[in-house]
Amino acid sequence: MRVALISDVHSNLAALDAVLAAAEAEGAEAVWHMGDLVGYGPQPGAVIARMAEIQARCVLGNHDAAAAGLAGTDEFNGPAGEAARWTARTITAEERALLAALPKVAEDGEYTRVHGSLRDPIWEYLDSVEAATAHFALQGTRFSVFGHTHLPIVIYQQDDHSLAAHRPGDGAGIDIGIPGARVAINPGGAGQPRDGDPRACYALLDTGNLTVRFHRVAYDIAATQELMAAAGLPEPLIRRLARGR
Ligand code: ZN
Numbered sequence: 001m002r003v004a005l006i007s008d009v010h011s012n013l014a015a016l017d018a019v020l021a022a023a024e025a026e027g028a029e030a031v032w033h034m035g036d037l038v039g040y041g042p043q044p045g046a047v048i049a050r051m052a053e054i055q056a057r058c059v060l061g062n063h064d065a066a067a068a069g070l071a072g073t074d075e076f077n078g079p080a081g082e083a084a085r086w087t088a089r090t091i092t093a094e095e096r097a098l099l100a101a102l103p104k105v106a107e108d109g110e111y112t113r114v115h116g117s118l119r120d121p122i123w124e125y126l127d128s129v130e131a132a133t134a135h136f137a138l139q140g141t142r143f144s145v146f147g148h149t150h151l152p153i154v155i156y157q158q159d160d161h162s163l164a165a166h167r168p169g170d171g172a173g174i175d176i177g178i179p180g181a182r183v184a185i186n187p188g189g190a191g192q193p194r195d196g197d198p199r200a201c202y203a204l205l206d207t208g209n210l211t212v213r214f215h216r217v218a219y220d221i222a223a224t225q226e227l228m229a230a231a232g233l234p235e236p237l238i239r240r241l242a243r244g245r
């Protein structure tokens with residue numbers, strides 16, 4: 001099966017629709033989203049509706065939890081907190097209920113999905129050897145897929161518990177079927193990339209031949225920025241979209 005791995009859409013419908021179109025053209029049959037459907041961006045309701053319409057399998061992110069009233073907004077820095085409060089005010093009761101019902105951790109066969117890490121599912125950044133070691137100690141499946149850092153990466157843990165990581169560029173195809181290795185995959189932040197490339201990102205997982213291909217997709221950044229300005233969302237969040245930071 002071919003699965004589109006998408007994470008951190010952050011209420012950016014133009015970015016989501018761009019990666020969905022690209023993934024469909026590449027033969028994706030399912031969509032897994034690794035958390036943060038909302039937060040930062042201008043279209044929380046439309047993103048929630050699109051993901052429901054395509055029956056994406058989603059897990060809870062920290063911004064989803066804040067919007068649903070399951071977490072406070074104090075944990076976020078100034079502009080992120082402002083956007084989180086705007087999101088919580090803007091979504092409907094039905095949308096809030098959809099977010100609140102998302103699981104923190106989900107398993108599909110050999111794959112575990114989580115937003116942050118298995119040690120701290122919605123808040124921890126899986127961005128250090130220490131965090132990765134703790135994550136793999138809790139990973140009961142051969143593969144996991146995560147988000148939250150907004151950086152595309154593949155991390156391997158070998159039988160002897162040694163770690164290795166790849167930072168895949170646009171178009172890179174990565175073999176995840178290394179004998180004896182467990183693997184954690186982050187497709188990057190679709191709606192708010194932070195690696196300096198402002199294009200949206202996703203990855204296509206082929207569960208048959210155990211490969212993951214990473215992609216960047218151009219989308220109408222200005223359209224999302226205009227909607228953010230019209231909604232009165234903070235200026236630094238509007239600017240960062242164009243920088244990919
Ligand atoms: Zn995020």
